[in-house]
Amino acid sequence: MTAHETDKYVYDFAEGNKDLKDLLGGKGANLAEMTNLGLPVPPGFTITTCACQAYLATGREPDGLAGQIEAHLEALERAMGRRLGDPQDPLLVSVRSGARFSMPGMMETVLNVGLNDRSVVGLSDQAGQNDRFAWDSYRRLIQMFGKTVCEVPGEEFEHALDEAKRAKGTHDDLDLDADDLRGLVETYKKIFAKHTGREFPQEPREQLDLAIRAVFESWNAERAILYRRQERIPADLGTAVNVVAMVFGNLGPDSGTGVAFTRDPGSGAQGIYGDYLANAQGEDVVAGIRNTVPLQELERLDKTSYDQLLDIMARLEGHYQDLCDIEFTIERGKLWMLQTRVGKRTAAAAFVIAGQLVDEGLIDLDEALHRVNGAQLAQLMFPRFQLDHEFEAVAQGIGASPGAASGAVVFTSARAVELAAEGKSVILVRRETNPDDLNGMIAAQGILTSRGGKTSHAAVVARGMGKTCVSGADGIEVNVPAKRFTVGGHTVSEGDVVSIDGTTGKVYLGEVPVTPSEVVQYFEGTLDPERTDDALVRAVHRIMTHADARRRLAVRTNADTGADAARARRFGAEGIGLCRTEHMFLGDRRELVERLILAATDAERTDALAALLPLQRQDFVEIFREMAGLPVTVRLIDPPLHEFLPPLEQLAVNVAVAQERGEDVAKEEALLAAVRRMHEENPMLGLRGVRLGLVIPGLFAMQVRAIAEAAVAVTRDGGTACPEIMVPLVGAVQELETVRAEAEKIIAEVVGDSGVEVLIGTMIEVPRAALTAGQIAEAAQFFSFGTNDLTQMGWGFSRDDVEGAFFWRYLELGIFGISPFESIDRDGVGRLIRIAAEEGRAARPGLKLGVCGEHGGDPDSVHFFHEVGLDYVSCSPFRVPVARLEAGRAAIETTGSDSR
Numbered sequence: 001m002t003a004h005e006t007d008k009y010v011y012d013f014a015e016g017n018k019d020l021k022d023l024l025g026g027k028g029a030n031l032a033e034m035t036n037l038g039l040p041v042p043p044g045f046t047i048t049t050c051a052c053q054a055y056l057a058t059g060r061e062p063d064g065l066a067g068q069i070e071a072h073l074e075a076l077e078r079a080m081g082r083r084l085g086d087p088q089d090p091l092l093v094s095v096r097s098g099a100r101f102s103m104p105g106m107m108e109t110v111l112n113v114g115l116n117d118r119s120v121v122g123l124s125d126q127a128g129q130n131d132r133f134a135w136d137s138y139r140r141l142i143q144m145f146g147k148t149v150c151e152v153p154g155e156e157f158e159h160a161l162d163e164a165k166r167a168k169g170t171h172d173d174l175d176l177d178a179d180d181l182r183g184l185v186e187t188y189k190k191i192f193a194k195h196t197g198r199e200f201p202q203e204p205r206e207q208l209d210l211a212i213r214a215v216f217e218s219w220n221a222e223r224a225i226l227y228r229r230q231e232r233i234p235a236d237l238g239t240a241v242n243v244v245a246m247v248f249g250n251l252g253p254d255s256g257t258g259v260a261f262t263r264d265p266g267s268g269a270q271g272i273y274g275d276y277l278a279n280a281q282g283e284d285v286v287a288g289i290r291n292t293v294p295l296q297e298l299e300r301l302d303k304t305s306y307d308q309l310l311d312i313m314a315r316l317e318g319h320y321q322d323l324c325d326i327e328f329t330i331e332r333g334k335l336w337m338l339q340t341r342v343g344k345r346t347a348a349a350a351f352v353i354a355g356q357l358v359d360e361g362l363i364d365l366d367e368a369l370h371r372v373n374g375a376q377l378a379q380l381m382f383p384r385f386q387l388d389h390e391f392e393a394v395a396q397g398i399g400a401s402p403g404a405a406s407g408a409v410v411f412t413s414a415r416a417v418e419l420a421a422e423g424k425s426v427i428l429v430r431r432e433t434n435p436d437d438l439n440g441m442i443a444a445q446g447i448l449t450s451r452g453g454k455t456s457h458a459a460v461v462a463r464g465m466g467k468t469c470v471s472g473a474d475g476i477e478v479n480v481p482a483k484r485f486t487v488g489g490h491t492v493s494e495g496d497v498v499s500i501d502g503t504t505g506k507v508y509l510g511e512v513p514v515t516p517s518e519v520v521q522y523f524e525g526t527l528d529p530e531r532t533d534d535a536l537v538r539a540v541h542r543i544m545t546h547a548d549a550r551r552r553l554a555v556r557t558n559a560d561t562g563a564d565a566a567r568a569r570r571f572g573a574e575g576i577g578l579c580r581t582e583h584m585f586l587g588d589r590r591e592l593v594e595r596l597i598l599a600a601t602d603a604e605r606t607d608a609l610a611a612l613l614p615l616q617r618q619d620f621v622e623i624f625r626e627m628a629g630l631p632v633t634v635r636l637i638d639p640p641l642h643e644f645l646p647p648l649e650q651l652a653v654n655v656a657v658a659q660e661r662g663e664d665v666a667k668e669e670a671l672l673a674a675v676r677r678m679h680e681e682n683p684m685l686g687l688r689g690v691r692l693g694l695v696i697p698g699l700f701a702m703q704v705r706a707i708a709e710a711a712v713a714v715t716r717d718g719g720t721a722c723p724e725i726m727v728p729l730v731g732a733v734q735e736l737e738t739v740r741a742e743a744e745k746i747i748a749e750v751v752g753d754s755g756v757e758v759l760i761g762t763m764i765e766v767p768r769a770a771l772t773a774g775q776i777a778e779a780a781q782f783f784s785f786g787t788n789d790l791t792q793m794g795w796g797f798s799r800d801d802v803e804g805a806f807f808w809r810y811l812e813l814g815i816f817g818i819s820p821f822e823s824i825d826r827d828g829v830g831r832l833i834r835i836a837a838e839e840g841r842a843a844r845p846g847l848k849l850g851v852c853g854e855h856g857g858d859p860d861s862v863h864f865f866h867e868v869g870l871d872y873v874s875c876s877p878f879r880v881p882v883a884r885l886e887a888g889r890a891a892i893e894t895t896g897s898d899s900r
Contacts, residue, residue: 010068012075013044018320023048027098037319039312039337043079043243045072047212049100051236055216060759069212080245085204089126090119092137092246095211097218099239102341103228107146107218107239110211111281112141113537116202120185124432131178131817133251139181140281142188142200145207149214152195159188208243215241232236232817242476245457247336249329250281254302257281260295260326262317263339266347268352268535272296272310274326305335316340321362322371323353347376348536355539365546366892371520372543373889374859374882378402381518381878382468382539385501387510393506396486397448397473398803405446405468406499406511409492411480413440420444427498429485431478433461435631438583441467446500448507450476450485452803468502472803476507500642523571523881544881545887548572553865554872555883556631560584562622564820568877572884575631575722576623577784577874578852581703582639584619585612592643596696598674609702616703620710620723627722633784633852633874635763636693636703636739638728640683645675684798686790689729693739700727704743708750708758715754724759726784733775761848764836765789771835777843784874785833787853787861791820794829821854824861834868841869850874860887865888 016024016032024032028046035041047069054062077083082091092114097107115123116139146152161173164184168175176184176665186335192200201207218224219239228235249257260274274295297307309328312335316324325343329336337526345353354368363371385391405427410416416428420443426442430437432451441447441461446468462469480483483494490509492498499512521527522537529541556577557568565576585593589612596608623632655672658665680686693700704725711721725743730736740760745756764770765786773783792799799821810816824830833851840847850872855861857879864885865873875883 006015006845007064009048009062009065010072011046011048012072013041014265016046021100023050025049025098025100026102026241027096027339028242031242034337034340034500036520037315040335041337042245042247043076044242044366045076046241047241048674049238051218052216052240053236055213056219069222076245077424084208085114085116085119086122087118088122090114090122092123093208093555094244094246095208095215095242097215097239098242100237101233102344103224103233107221107224108215109766110144110148112137113211114204115141116204117826127251130251132181133248135178135181135185136250137248139185139188140504142185142192144209144826146188146192150192151212152192156191157188160184202447212241215239215589235814247329247331248281249331250279251332251562254332255279255330257329258295258298260313261343262313262324262327263353265343265349268345268349268356272354274470300332302333305330305333312337318362321357323871347379349541350376351539352799353395355542356393361421366550369543369546369888369892370552372885374886377885378796378882379503381517381538381881382503382517382638386515387512391508391512393510394490395475395507397470397505397507399501399505400471401462401467401469402503404499404501404512404514406497406514407445408495410485411478413437415494416440422538427500429478446502448473448500450474468500470500470502470505470507473507479671527568528664543600544885546603547885550882550891551887552891553862553870553887555880555887556850556874557877557880558873558874559623559877562626564877565623565626568880569626571877572878573877573880576627577633577856577872579623579632579634580638581616581635582637585637589615596698596699597645597678598671605696609698613702614707617710620707621713624710624714624721625719626721629722631724633720633724633726634707635726635728636700638689640686640688645678646671648675648679651675684792690727690735690739691729694735700739701742701746704746705750708747708756711756711758712750712754715756721756724761724782726761728763728786729763729766730776731768733772733779735774736762736779747896765793765830767794770832774839774843777840777847782848782850783836783840785836785851785853787824787829787851787855788821790832790853791825791829794832795820823858824855824864826864830864837868837870857883863890863893867893
C-alpha cells in the first residue's frame with residue numbers, strides 16, 4: 001500500500017468493493033460491494049484499517065482523520081436529510097468493527113449513536129409519536145456505550161433491566177412501556193455516572209468519536225487476541241470501523257431483524273436457513289434475549305420482504321459463488337441489508353458446498369479444492385462423541401491426537417493388553433508414556449497422560465496409530481501403585497469408565513456414545529462413493545481425486561509393521577518414507593537389544609546380533625510384501641540408549657534392597673555397573689543414530705543384511721521390493737561414507753543377480769548436516785529431513801520437556817503463533833531445509849528429497865515442502881489423506897487453475 005493511499009482514511013460505501021478487505025475490512029468491503037450491486041444498504045462510510053494501525057501505534061488518531069470523518073458525516077447527513085443528533089429529526093448511526101478476517105463477536109459495536117435527552121423526543125416524533133421505541137433505543141445506547149466505550153460492568157445494566165421487568169410482573173422486555181423505559185434510562189444514567197465519574201455524554205459527535213476509538217481499541221481486547229491466536233490471524237492487521245445510518249427493527253410488529261444463510265452451514269444442504277425476530281434490534285438475536293422464529297416464518301409475517309430477501313440471497317450467492325451469511329433488518333416493511341460475508345461452516349459443509357458449486361457451474365474443481373483444507377478433512381476422519389445430553393468435562397488437557405474414545409481405565413500396559421484380549425475397551429492412563437508402553441497403547445482405545453504435549457511420546461505414537469490421545473491433563477493426579485487417579489474431587493479407579501476427546505482435550509466420567517466417521521470408511525474402502533447417497537462422502541471422493549491429479553508431491557507414510565503399511569496403502573500412501581527399526585526392538589525383543597548394548601565380549605555381541613537377524617528379516621519381508629514394489633525407506637536403529645536400558649535409579653534401589661536382604665546380586669551389580677558406565681545426562685544428544693552404529697560393531701551390518709535378504713526373498717517369491725536404507729543423525733560426510741562402504745559390501749554379497757536395487761541415503765536432522773549438505777550429497781543417494789530433531793536441535797529445545805514447561809507462555813505472549821513442533825518454522829528450521837535442498841541438488845542433480853518428521857502431515861508445512869521442491873512427504877497413516885489434499889492445494893496455489 002503506497003503512502004498517498006494511506007493518507008485517505010475514510011471511504012464512502014460507493015467507493016469500495018469486496019476486493020479491498022485489507023483496507024476496508026470484511027464488513028466494509030462487503031457493504032461497499034452490496035451498495036455497488038444496487039442492494040438496499042443504509043448509507044455509510046468506512047474508516048480504514050490503516051487508521052486503526054496508526055491509532056494503536058501512537059495512541060492518538062492520525063492527522064487528517066477527524067476532518068475526513070467530518071466530511072463523510074456531512075455527506076451522510078445530506079443523503080439522509082437529517083443531522084446527527086438533531087433534536088427535531090435526528091440521524092442516528094451504528095459504529096461497528098470489521099476486520100480483514102471475520103472475528104464474530106470478538107470486537108465492539110455501538111448502536112443508536114446520536115441519541116441524547118433532547119433527540120430522544122425527536123426520534124419519537126420521527127417514528128410517529130412512538131415513545132416506547134425512542135426510549136428503548138436510548139436505553140440500548142447507554143447500555144452499549146457504557147459497557148463498550150467506558151467499561152461499565154454490563155451485568156449492572158442487566159440487573160436493572162431484570163428489576164424493571166420484575167416490577168412490571170413480566171419476563172419479556174416487550175411488556176415494558178414508554179414510562180418503564182424512561183425510568184430505566186434514568187437508572188442506566190446513574191449506573192454510568194457511578195462508574196465513570198461523569199454524566200452520560202450528550203454531544204452526538206463526542207459519542208461518535210469515543211465509539212470509534214473504542215472499536216479501534218477492541219482489536220487488542222483479551223478475547224480478540226485469544227481468537228486471533230486460535231485462528232492464526234496476524235496481530236498487526238487492525239480493524240476497520242463502519243459508520244452506518246441506523247435502520248430500526250424495533251419500530252413495531254411490522255419491523256424486525258434476522259440472520260440468513262444461503263445454505264445450511266452445518267451440513268451444506270440447500271434450503272432456507274436462518275432466524276428472525278420481530279420488533280427487535282440485531283443484538284437481541286445474537287444475545288439470545290428472546291426466542292427467534294425460523295426464517296421461513298417471515299413468509300407469513302411479511303411475504304413481500306421475504307420474497308425480496310430470497311431474491312437477494314440468490315443474487316449474493318451467485319455473485320460471491322459461495323455460501324453467504326447475511327444480516328438484515330426490516331423497518332416498517334422496508335428490507336435493509338446490513339451485512340454479508342462468505343459464511344463460516346462446518347468441515348462437512350465445506351466439502352459438500354464445494355461439490356455443489358462445481359455442479360452448479362459457479363466454480364471449477366481447482367477452486368473447490370482451494371476452498372477446503374486438511375484441517376477440515378482431519379476433523380471428518382475421526383470418530384466423534386454424540387453429546388446429545390449434557391456431559392460435564394472433569395479435566396482439560398491437550399488434544400494431542402483427534403478422536404473420541406471411551407473405556408475402562410487401566411494404569412499399566414500389561415493390564416491394557418490383558419483386558420483388551422478379553423474384548424474390553426480400555427483407556428491407558430499414565431503420567432507419561434515411554435516405548436515400553438507400546439503394547440498397551442496398541443491395545444487401548446485411547447491414551448490419557450497428565451504430562452506432555454502434542455509432540456510427547458504419547459502424542460506422536462498415538463497419532464501414528466490413529467489412536468485418540470489427550471496429553472498434559474495436569475489437573476489429574478495419577479497414582480499408579482494405587483491404581484487410581486484423582487481430579488476435581490473425583491477419584492477414578494482401575495476399571496472405571498472414562499471418555500476422552502482427542503480434539504478438544506476434554507475428559508469425561510462415564511461412557512459418552514460415539515459415532516464412526518463415514519469418511520474413514522470411505523478411505524478404508526468399505527464405503528463405495530459411487531454407490532452411496534452420502535453427499536459428504538461423494539464430495540470428499542471427488543475433491544480427493546482432483547487433489548491427487550493436481551499434486552506434484554508424492555505422499556508416503558511412516559510405518560513400522562506390515563499392518564501399518566497395509567492401512568496406509570488403503571489411505572493412499574505411495575510408499576514408506578520412514579520405517580523406524582528401533583520400534584521393532586520393543587516388547588519381547590528388548591532383552592536381546594539390552595544384551596547387545598551391554599555385551600562385554602565379541603562373542604556375546606555376535607550371539608545377540610545372530611538372534612536379532614531373523615527377526616528383523618521377517619519384519620522387512622512383511623513390510624515389502626504389503627508395499628508391493630513401492631519404495632520403503634528403512635531408518636537404521638536410532639534409539640536414545642536410555643529407552644533400552646533399565647532406569648539407573650530404579651536399578652540402584654533394587655540392588656541396594658537385595659544386598660540388604662543378603663541375596664546374591666552379582667549379576668545385578670554387573671548390570672548396574674554397565675548402566676552407570678553408559679549413563680548419559682542428555683540421551684537425545686548422546687550415543688544414538690550413526691554414532692551407535694559406529695561404536696557397536698555389527699549392529700548396522702546386521703540390519704543392512706536383514707533388509708537385503710528380505711528384499712531378495714520377496715523378489716524370488718515373485719514380488720518386488722524397493723528398499724532405501726537411511727542412516728540417521730549424520731553430521732559429517734565421513735560418518736556416512738564409513739557406514740555406506742560397509743553396507744555396499746553386504747548388499748553386493750546378498751543381492752547378487754536378483755535384480756534388487758538398494759539405495760543408501762541419510763536423514764538430515766542435525767543442523768550441521770543441513771549446512772554441509774553439498775558434501776554429504778556426494779555420499780548420499782537421497783535426503784530425508786527429520787524435522788522433529790532438526791527443530792529440537794535448531795531451537796535448542798528438548799521436545800519432551802519444553803511444551804509443558806513454557807510453550808504455553810510463549811503462545812500467550814505471541815512469541816509463537818503455533819508450536820514449531822506442530823508446523824514448520826519457515827524462517828529458521830525451514831531455511832536449513834531450503835539450504836540443504838539447494839546445496840544437495842547442486843552437488844548431486846536429481847537427489848531425491850523427502851521429509852519424514854511430524855511436519856510431513858501438517859497442512860501448512862506441506863505447502864512449504866512443495867515450495868522448497870521436495871519430492872515427497874511422509875506422515876502417519878491417518879494423516880496420509882490430509883497430506884494428499886494439501887499437496888494438491890499447494891500445486892494449484894503455485895500454478896493456478898488451467899481451466900479458468
